[in-house]
Amino acid sequence: IDTGMNRQGLTLEQAAALAQAPDRLRGLDIGLVLSHLGSATQPGHPRNAEQLAAFRRVRDLFPEARASLSSSAGAFLGADYRFDMVRPGISLFGGGPEERPDPRLRAVATLEAPILDIRRLAPGDPVGYGVSIRAEHATRVAVVGAGYADGVIRAARRSGKAWAAGAHRRIYIVDMDLTVVEIGDADLHPGDMVELLGPHALLDDLAAAAGSIAHECLVRLSPRAERLYVERALAPI
Structure with a gap:
Protein backbone atom coordinates (compact mmCIF):
# COMPACT_ATOMS: atom_id res chain seq x y z
CA ILE A 1 0.00 0.00 0.00
CA PHE A 93 25.00 -5.08 8.62
CA GLY A 94 25.59 -2.37 11.22
CA GLY A 95 24.12 0.59 9.36
CA GLY A 96 22.55 3.07 11.77
CA PRO A 97 18.80 3.79 11.58
CA GLU A 98 19.51 7.52 11.28
CA GLU A 99 22.26 7.14 8.63
CA ARG A 100 25.02 7.58 11.18
CA PRO A 101 26.89 5.15 13.43
CA ASP A 102 24.73 3.75 16.21
CA PRO A 103 26.39 2.19 19.28
CA ARG A 104 23.57 -0.35 19.56
CA LEU A 105 24.71 -2.01 16.34
CA ARG A 106 27.79 -3.95 15.35
CA ALA A 107 29.48 -3.92 11.96
CA VAL A 108 29.04 -7.21 10.13
CA ALA A 109 30.49 -6.68 6.66
CA THR A 110 34.25 -6.15 6.46
CA LEU A 111 36.20 -5.24 3.33
CA GLU A 112 39.98 -5.62 3.56
CA ALA A 113 42.74 -5.42 0.98
CA PRO A 114 46.53 -5.80 1.12
CA ILE A 115 49.14 -3.08 0.89
CA LEU A 116 50.95 -3.47 -2.44
CA ASP A 117 53.51 -0.69 -2.08
CA ILE A 118 54.58 2.11 0.25
CA ARG A 119 55.78 5.42 -1.11
CA ARG A 120 57.17 8.67 0.30
CA LEU A 121 55.65 11.99 -0.70
CA ALA A 122 57.16 15.47 -0.49
CA PRO A 123 54.98 18.51 0.20
CA GLY A 124 53.03 19.37 -2.93
CA ASP A 125 53.48 16.00 -4.66
CA PRO A 126 50.35 15.13 -6.69
CA VAL A 127 48.61 11.83 -5.97
CA GLY A 128 46.89 9.94 -8.78
CA TYR A 129 45.33 11.46 -11.88
CA GLY A 130 45.49 15.22 -12.36
CA VAL A 131 47.01 17.56 -9.82
CA SER A 132 44.02 18.48 -7.66
CA ILE A 133 45.04 16.14 -4.83
CA ARG A 134 48.48 16.86 -3.42
CA ALA A 135 50.40 15.94 -0.31
CA GLU A 136 50.05 18.72 2.25
CA HIS A 137 53.26 17.72 4.00
CA ALA A 138 56.01 15.13 3.80
CA THR A 139 54.44 11.76 4.50
CA ARG A 140 54.19 8.11 3.55
CA VAL A 141 51.29 6.52 1.71
CA ALA A 142 50.24 2.94 1.21
CA VAL A 143 48.97 1.75 -2.16
CA VAL A 144 46.17 -0.69 -1.33
CA GLY A 145 44.99 -3.38 -3.74
CA ALA A 146 41.31 -2.48 -4.07
CA GLY A 147 39.48 0.31 -5.85
CA TYR A 148 36.15 1.32 -7.27
CA ALA A 149 36.05 -1.82 -9.43
CA ASP A 150 35.83 -3.71 -6.14
CA GLY A 151 33.18 -1.39 -4.74
CA VAL A 152 35.12 1.28 -2.86
CA ILE A 153 33.18 4.44 -3.67
CA ARG A 154 35.44 6.89 -5.51
CA ALA A 155 33.72 9.89 -3.98
CA ALA A 156 35.09 8.88 -0.56
CA ARG A 157 38.54 10.19 -1.52
CA ARG A 158 39.94 13.08 0.52
CA SER A 159 37.60 12.72 3.49
CA GLY A 160 37.14 8.94 3.80
CA LYS A 161 39.04 6.94 6.41
CA ALA A 162 40.52 3.45 6.30
CA TRP A 163 41.86 1.58 9.33
CA ALA A 164 45.39 0.22 9.62
CA ALA A 165 47.95 -0.28 12.39
CA GLY A 166 45.42 0.61 15.06
CA ALA A 167 44.35 4.00 13.71
CA HIS A 168 42.19 5.71 11.11
CA ARG A 169 44.09 6.63 7.96
CA ARG A 170 43.03 9.26 5.43
CA ILE A 171 42.06 8.04 1.98
CA TYR A 172 43.82 10.18 -0.62
CA ILE A 173 42.42 8.69 -3.82
CA VAL A 174 40.34 5.78 -5.07
CA ASP A 175 41.21 4.53 -8.55
CA MET A 176 39.81 1.54 -10.43
CA ASP A 177 42.05 -1.06 -8.82
CA LEU A 178 43.92 0.90 -6.16
CA THR A 179 43.29 3.08 -3.13
CA VAL A 180 46.03 5.32 -1.73
CA VAL A 181 45.95 5.80 2.04
CA GLU A 182 48.13 8.13 4.13
CA ILE A 183 50.01 6.15 6.80
CA GLY A 184 52.59 8.64 8.13
CA ASP A 185 55.16 6.83 10.25
CA ALA A 186 52.97 3.80 11.01
CA ASP A 187 54.72 0.43 11.13
CA LEU A 188 53.12 -0.94 7.98
CA HIS A 189 54.59 -3.02 5.17
CA PRO A 190 53.56 -4.53 1.83
CA GLY A 191 51.29 -7.47 2.50
CA ASP A 192 49.69 -5.95 5.61
CA MET A 193 45.90 -5.71 5.41
CA VAL A 194 43.97 -2.43 5.45
CA GLU A 195 40.34 -2.29 6.56
CA LEU A 196 38.35 -0.24 4.07
CA LEU A 197 35.01 -1.14 5.62
CA GLY A 198 34.26 -2.87 8.90
CA PRO A 199 34.22 -2.52 12.69
CA HIS A 200 36.66 0.41 12.60
CA ALA A 201 36.02 1.89 9.13
CA LEU A 202 32.30 2.18 9.78
CA LEU A 203 29.73 1.80 7.06
CA ASP A 204 27.92 5.06 7.84
CA ASP A 205 31.19 7.01 8.04
CA LEU A 206 32.24 5.78 4.60
CA ALA A 207 28.81 6.67 3.24
CA ALA A 208 29.00 10.18 4.70
CA ALA A 209 32.47 10.71 3.22
CA ALA A 210 31.13 9.68 -0.19
CA GLY A 211 27.98 11.80 0.09
CA SER A 212 25.91 8.62 -0.12
CA ILE A 213 24.12 6.13 2.14
CA ALA A 214 25.23 2.87 3.70
CA HIS A 215 23.06 0.82 1.35
CA GLU A 216 25.04 2.01 -1.68
CA CYS A 217 28.35 1.19 0.00
CA LEU A 218 27.22 -2.42 0.36
CA VAL A 219 25.47 -3.01 -2.95
CA ARG A 220 28.46 -1.59 -4.83
CA LEU A 221 30.74 -4.34 -3.54
CA SER A 222 31.54 -6.17 -6.76
CA PRO A 223 31.82 -9.90 -7.50
CA ARG A 224 35.57 -9.31 -7.82
CA ALA A 225 35.77 -8.90 -4.05
CA GLU A 226 36.18 -12.38 -2.59
CA ARG A 227 33.39 -13.30 -0.16
CA LEU A 228 34.16 -15.12 3.06
CA TYR A 229 31.16 -15.97 5.24
CA VAL A 230 31.93 -16.47 8.91
CA GLU A 231 29.43 -17.78 11.42
CA ARG A 232 30.06 -16.22 14.78
CA ALA A 233 28.19 -16.35 18.07
CA LEU A 234 27.88 -12.83 19.46
CA ALA A 235 27.12 -11.94 23.04
CA PRO A 236 23.98 -9.77 23.38
CA ILE A 237 24.58 -6.04 23.67
Missing part, protein backbone atom coordinates in the same frame (compact mmCIF):
# COMPACT_ATOMS: atom_id res chain seq x y z
CA ASP A 2 1.31 3.47 -0.88
CA THR A 3 0.92 5.48 2.32
CA GLY A 4 2.84 8.51 1.11
CA MET A 5 6.02 7.61 -0.79
CA ASN A 6 4.33 7.84 -4.22
CA ARG A 7 6.46 5.01 -5.50
CA GLN A 8 4.72 1.63 -5.42
CA GLY A 9 1.55 0.03 -4.14
CA LEU A 10 -2.18 0.57 -4.17
CA THR A 11 -3.42 3.99 -3.17
CA LEU A 12 -5.60 4.22 -0.08
CA GLU A 13 -8.63 4.64 -2.32
CA GLN A 14 -7.73 1.57 -4.40
CA ALA A 15 -7.20 -0.51 -1.27
CA ALA A 16 -10.59 0.54 0.08
CA ALA A 17 -12.26 -0.30 -3.23
CA LEU A 18 -10.65 -3.74 -3.20
CA ALA A 19 -11.75 -4.40 0.38
CA GLN A 20 -15.33 -3.52 -0.58
CA ALA A 21 -15.41 -5.85 -3.60
CA PRO A 22 -16.10 -9.44 -2.41
CA ASP A 23 -16.02 -10.73 -5.99
CA ARG A 24 -12.43 -9.54 -6.36
CA LEU A 25 -11.30 -10.71 -2.94
CA ARG A 26 -12.68 -14.19 -3.51
CA GLY A 27 -9.76 -15.19 -5.70
CA LEU A 28 -7.07 -13.59 -3.54
CA ASP A 29 -5.27 -14.89 -0.51
CA ILE A 30 -4.10 -11.69 1.17
CA GLY A 31 -1.67 -12.79 3.86
CA LEU A 32 0.27 -9.57 4.30
CA VAL A 33 -0.52 -5.87 4.08
CA LEU A 34 2.69 -3.97 3.42
CA SER A 35 3.87 -0.37 3.19
CA HIS A 36 7.13 1.54 3.54
CA LEU A 37 8.18 4.67 5.43
CA GLY A 38 9.79 7.49 3.49
CA SER A 39 11.29 9.52 6.35
CA ALA A 40 12.07 6.95 9.06
CA THR A 41 15.73 8.03 9.19
CA GLN A 42 14.42 11.31 10.65
CA PRO A 43 12.53 10.20 13.79
CA GLY A 44 10.90 13.58 14.41
CA HIS A 45 9.60 14.07 10.90
CA PRO A 46 5.78 14.47 10.80
CA ARG A 47 5.59 12.29 7.70
CA ASN A 48 6.21 9.23 9.89
CA ALA A 49 3.09 9.79 11.97
CA GLU A 50 1.07 10.58 8.83
CA GLN A 51 2.10 7.32 7.18
CA LEU A 52 1.44 5.38 10.37
CA ALA A 53 -2.09 6.75 10.57
CA ALA A 54 -2.73 5.95 6.91
CA PHE A 55 -1.39 2.43 7.32
CA ARG A 56 -3.59 1.76 10.33
CA ARG A 57 -6.65 2.69 8.27
CA VAL A 58 -5.68 0.26 5.54
CA ARG A 59 -4.82 -2.51 7.95
CA ASP A 60 -8.32 -2.34 9.38
CA LEU A 61 -9.65 -3.10 5.90
CA PHE A 62 -7.89 -6.48 5.87
CA PRO A 63 -8.09 -7.67 9.50
CA GLU A 64 -7.08 -11.26 8.74
CA ALA A 65 -3.78 -10.29 7.14
CA ARG A 66 -0.53 -9.68 8.93
CA ALA A 67 0.87 -6.15 8.69
CA SER A 68 4.36 -4.76 8.05
CA LEU A 69 5.30 -1.08 7.80
CA SER A 70 8.93 -0.76 8.89
CA SER A 71 12.35 -1.65 7.61
CA SER A 72 15.48 -0.99 9.71
CA ALA A 73 14.92 2.69 10.48
CA GLY A 74 11.20 2.33 11.13
CA ALA A 75 11.76 -0.50 13.59
CA PHE A 76 13.65 1.94 15.81
CA LEU A 77 10.76 4.43 15.89
CA GLY A 78 8.95 2.42 18.53
CA ALA A 79 6.51 -0.42 19.01
CA ASP A 80 3.69 1.41 17.21
CA TYR A 81 5.59 1.06 13.94
CA ARG A 82 6.46 -2.64 14.22
CA PHE A 83 3.07 -4.32 13.77
CA ASP A 84 3.37 -8.08 13.07
CA MET A 85 6.59 -8.06 11.12
CA VAL A 86 9.57 -5.76 10.49
CA ARG A 87 11.96 -5.93 7.55
CA PRO A 88 15.45 -5.17 8.88
CA GLY A 89 17.98 -4.64 6.13
CA ILE A 90 20.85 -2.21 6.51
CA SER A 91 20.93 -2.46 10.30
CA LEU A 92 21.65 -6.19 10.04
Whole structure:
Protein backbone atom coordinates (compact mmCIF):
# COMPACT_ATOMS: atom_id res chain seq x y z
CA ILE A 1 0.00 0.00 0.00
CA ASP A 2 1.31 3.47 -0.88
CA THR A 3 0.92 5.48 2.32
CA GLY A 4 2.84 8.51 1.11
CA MET A 5 6.02 7.61 -0.79
CA ASN A 6 4.33 7.84 -4.22
CA ARG A 7 6.46 5.01 -5.50
CA GLN A 8 4.72 1.63 -5.42
CA GLY A 9 1.55 0.03 -4.14
CA LEU A 10 -2.18 0.57 -4.17
CA THR A 11 -3.42 3.99 -3.17
CA LEU A 12 -5.60 4.22 -0.08
CA GLU A 13 -8.63 4.64 -2.32
CA GLN A 14 -7.73 1.57 -4.40
CA ALA A 15 -7.20 -0.51 -1.27
CA ALA A 16 -10.59 0.54 0.08
CA ALA A 17 -12.26 -0.30 -3.23
CA LEU A 18 -10.65 -3.74 -3.20
CA ALA A 19 -11.75 -4.40 0.38
CA GLN A 20 -15.33 -3.52 -0.58
CA ALA A 21 -15.41 -5.85 -3.60
CA PRO A 22 -16.10 -9.44 -2.41
CA ASP A 23 -16.02 -10.73 -5.99
CA ARG A 24 -12.43 -9.54 -6.36
CA LEU A 25 -11.30 -10.71 -2.94
CA ARG A 26 -12.68 -14.19 -3.51
CA GLY A 27 -9.76 -15.19 -5.70
CA LEU A 28 -7.07 -13.59 -3.54
CA ASP A 29 -5.27 -14.89 -0.51
CA ILE A 30 -4.10 -11.69 1.17
CA GLY A 31 -1.67 -12.79 3.86
CA LEU A 32 0.27 -9.57 4.30
CA VAL A 33 -0.52 -5.87 4.08
CA LEU A 34 2.69 -3.97 3.42
CA SER A 35 3.87 -0.37 3.19
CA HIS A 36 7.13 1.54 3.54
CA LEU A 37 8.18 4.67 5.43
CA GLY A 38 9.79 7.49 3.49
CA SER A 39 11.29 9.52 6.35
CA ALA A 40 12.07 6.95 9.06
CA THR A 41 15.73 8.03 9.19
CA GLN A 42 14.42 11.31 10.65
CA PRO A 43 12.53 10.20 13.79
CA GLY A 44 10.90 13.58 14.41
CA HIS A 45 9.60 14.07 10.90
CA PRO A 46 5.78 14.47 10.80
CA ARG A 47 5.59 12.29 7.70
CA ASN A 48 6.21 9.23 9.89
CA ALA A 49 3.09 9.79 11.97
CA GLU A 50 1.07 10.58 8.83
CA GLN A 51 2.10 7.32 7.18
CA LEU A 52 1.44 5.38 10.37
CA ALA A 53 -2.09 6.75 10.57
CA ALA A 54 -2.73 5.95 6.91
CA PHE A 55 -1.39 2.43 7.32
CA ARG A 56 -3.59 1.76 10.33
CA ARG A 57 -6.65 2.69 8.27
CA VAL A 58 -5.68 0.26 5.54
CA ARG A 59 -4.82 -2.51 7.95
CA ASP A 60 -8.32 -2.34 9.38
CA LEU A 61 -9.65 -3.10 5.90
CA PHE A 62 -7.89 -6.48 5.87
CA PRO A 63 -8.09 -7.67 9.50
CA GLU A 64 -7.08 -11.26 8.74
CA ALA A 65 -3.78 -10.29 7.14
CA ARG A 66 -0.53 -9.68 8.93
CA ALA A 67 0.87 -6.15 8.69
CA SER A 68 4.36 -4.76 8.05
CA LEU A 69 5.30 -1.08 7.80
CA SER A 70 8.93 -0.76 8.89
CA SER A 71 12.35 -1.65 7.61
CA SER A 72 15.48 -0.99 9.71
CA ALA A 73 14.92 2.69 10.48
CA GLY A 74 11.20 2.33 11.13
CA ALA A 75 11.76 -0.50 13.59
CA PHE A 76 13.65 1.94 15.81
CA LEU A 77 10.76 4.43 15.89
CA GLY A 78 8.95 2.42 18.53
CA ALA A 79 6.51 -0.42 19.01
CA ASP A 80 3.69 1.41 17.21
CA TYR A 81 5.59 1.06 13.94
CA ARG A 82 6.46 -2.64 14.22
CA PHE A 83 3.07 -4.32 13.77
CA ASP A 84 3.37 -8.08 13.07
CA MET A 85 6.59 -8.06 11.12
CA VAL A 86 9.57 -5.76 10.49
CA ARG A 87 11.96 -5.93 7.55
CA PRO A 88 15.45 -5.17 8.88
CA GLY A 89 17.98 -4.64 6.13
CA ILE A 90 20.85 -2.21 6.51
CA SER A 91 20.93 -2.46 10.30
CA LEU A 92 21.65 -6.19 10.04
CA PHE A 93 25.00 -5.08 8.62
CA GLY A 94 25.59 -2.37 11.22
CA GLY A 95 24.12 0.59 9.36
CA GLY A 96 22.55 3.07 11.77
CA PRO A 97 18.80 3.79 11.58
CA GLU A 98 19.51 7.52 11.28
CA GLU A 99 22.26 7.14 8.63
CA ARG A 100 25.02 7.58 11.18
CA PRO A 101 26.89 5.15 13.43
CA ASP A 102 24.73 3.75 16.21
CA PRO A 103 26.39 2.19 19.28
CA ARG A 104 23.57 -0.35 19.56
CA LEU A 105 24.71 -2.01 16.34
CA ARG A 106 27.79 -3.95 15.35
CA ALA A 107 29.48 -3.92 11.96
CA VAL A 108 29.04 -7.21 10.13
CA ALA A 109 30.49 -6.68 6.66
CA THR A 110 34.25 -6.15 6.46
CA LEU A 111 36.20 -5.24 3.33
CA GLU A 112 39.98 -5.62 3.56
CA ALA A 113 42.74 -5.42 0.98
CA PRO A 114 46.53 -5.80 1.12
CA ILE A 115 49.14 -3.08 0.89
CA LEU A 116 50.95 -3.47 -2.44
CA ASP A 117 53.51 -0.69 -2.08
CA ILE A 118 54.58 2.11 0.25
CA ARG A 119 55.78 5.42 -1.11
CA ARG A 120 57.17 8.67 0.30
CA LEU A 121 55.65 11.99 -0.70
CA ALA A 122 57.16 15.47 -0.49
CA PRO A 123 54.98 18.51 0.20
CA GLY A 124 53.03 19.37 -2.93
CA ASP A 125 53.48 16.00 -4.66
CA PRO A 126 50.35 15.13 -6.69
CA VAL A 127 48.61 11.83 -5.97
CA GLY A 128 46.89 9.94 -8.78
CA TYR A 129 45.33 11.46 -11.88
CA GLY A 130 45.49 15.22 -12.36
CA VAL A 131 47.01 17.56 -9.82
CA SER A 132 44.02 18.48 -7.66
CA ILE A 133 45.04 16.14 -4.83
CA ARG A 134 48.48 16.86 -3.42
CA ALA A 135 50.40 15.94 -0.31
CA GLU A 136 50.05 18.72 2.25
CA HIS A 137 53.26 17.72 4.00
CA ALA A 138 56.01 15.13 3.80
CA THR A 139 54.44 11.76 4.50
CA ARG A 140 54.19 8.11 3.55
CA VAL A 141 51.29 6.52 1.71
CA ALA A 142 50.24 2.94 1.21
CA VAL A 143 48.97 1.75 -2.16
CA VAL A 144 46.17 -0.69 -1.33
CA GLY A 145 44.99 -3.38 -3.74
CA ALA A 146 41.31 -2.48 -4.07
CA GLY A 147 39.48 0.31 -5.85
CA TYR A 148 36.15 1.32 -7.27
CA ALA A 149 36.05 -1.82 -9.43
CA ASP A 150 35.83 -3.71 -6.14
CA GLY A 151 33.18 -1.39 -4.74
CA VAL A 152 35.12 1.28 -2.86
CA ILE A 153 33.18 4.44 -3.67
CA ARG A 154 35.44 6.89 -5.51
CA ALA A 155 33.72 9.89 -3.98
CA ALA A 156 35.09 8.88 -0.56
CA ARG A 157 38.54 10.19 -1.52
CA ARG A 158 39.94 13.08 0.52
CA SER A 159 37.60 12.72 3.49
CA GLY A 160 37.14 8.94 3.80
CA LYS A 161 39.04 6.94 6.41
CA ALA A 162 40.52 3.45 6.30
CA TRP A 163 41.86 1.58 9.33
CA ALA A 164 45.39 0.22 9.62
CA ALA A 165 47.95 -0.28 12.39
CA GLY A 166 45.42 0.61 15.06
CA ALA A 167 44.35 4.00 13.71
CA HIS A 168 42.19 5.71 11.11
CA ARG A 169 44.09 6.63 7.96
CA ARG A 170 43.03 9.26 5.43
CA ILE A 171 42.06 8.04 1.98
CA TYR A 172 43.82 10.18 -0.62
CA ILE A 173 42.42 8.69 -3.82
CA VAL A 174 40.34 5.78 -5.07
CA ASP A 175 41.21 4.53 -8.55
CA MET A 176 39.81 1.54 -10.43
CA ASP A 177 42.05 -1.06 -8.82
CA LEU A 178 43.92 0.90 -6.16
CA THR A 179 43.29 3.08 -3.13
CA VAL A 180 46.03 5.32 -1.73
CA VAL A 181 45.95 5.80 2.04
CA GLU A 182 48.13 8.13 4.13
CA ILE A 183 50.01 6.15 6.80
CA GLY A 184 52.59 8.64 8.13
CA ASP A 185 55.16 6.83 10.25
CA ALA A 186 52.97 3.80 11.01
CA ASP A 187 54.72 0.43 11.13
CA LEU A 188 53.12 -0.94 7.98
CA HIS A 189 54.59 -3.02 5.17
CA PRO A 190 53.56 -4.53 1.83
CA GLY A 191 51.29 -7.47 2.50
CA ASP A 192 49.69 -5.95 5.61
CA MET A 193 45.90 -5.71 5.41
CA VAL A 194 43.97 -2.43 5.45
CA GLU A 195 40.34 -2.29 6.56
CA LEU A 196 38.35 -0.24 4.07
CA LEU A 197 35.01 -1.14 5.62
CA GLY A 198 34.26 -2.87 8.90
CA PRO A 199 34.22 -2.52 12.69
CA HIS A 200 36.66 0.41 12.60
CA ALA A 201 36.02 1.89 9.13
CA LEU A 202 32.30 2.18 9.78
CA LEU A 203 29.73 1.80 7.06
CA ASP A 204 27.92 5.06 7.84
CA ASP A 205 31.19 7.01 8.04
CA LEU A 206 32.24 5.78 4.60
CA ALA A 207 28.81 6.67 3.24
CA ALA A 208 29.00 10.18 4.70
CA ALA A 209 32.47 10.71 3.22
CA ALA A 210 31.13 9.68 -0.19
CA GLY A 211 27.98 11.80 0.09
CA SER A 212 25.91 8.62 -0.12
CA ILE A 213 24.12 6.13 2.14
CA ALA A 214 25.23 2.87 3.70
CA HIS A 215 23.06 0.82 1.35
CA GLU A 216 25.04 2.01 -1.68
CA CYS A 217 28.35 1.19 0.00
CA LEU A 218 27.22 -2.42 0.36
CA VAL A 219 25.47 -3.01 -2.95
CA ARG A 220 28.46 -1.59 -4.83
CA LEU A 221 30.74 -4.34 -3.54
CA SER A 222 31.54 -6.17 -6.76
CA PRO A 223 31.82 -9.90 -7.50
CA ARG A 224 35.57 -9.31 -7.82
CA ALA A 225 35.77 -8.90 -4.05
CA GLU A 226 36.18 -12.38 -2.59
CA ARG A 227 33.39 -13.30 -0.16
CA LEU A 228 34.16 -15.12 3.06
CA TYR A 229 31.16 -15.97 5.24
CA VAL A 230 31.93 -16.47 8.91
CA GLU A 231 29.43 -17.78 11.42
CA ARG A 232 30.06 -16.22 14.78
CA ALA A 233 28.19 -16.35 18.07
CA LEU A 234 27.88 -12.83 19.46
CA ALA A 235 27.12 -11.94 23.04
CA PRO A 236 23.98 -9.77 23.38
CA ILE A 237 24.58 -6.04 23.67
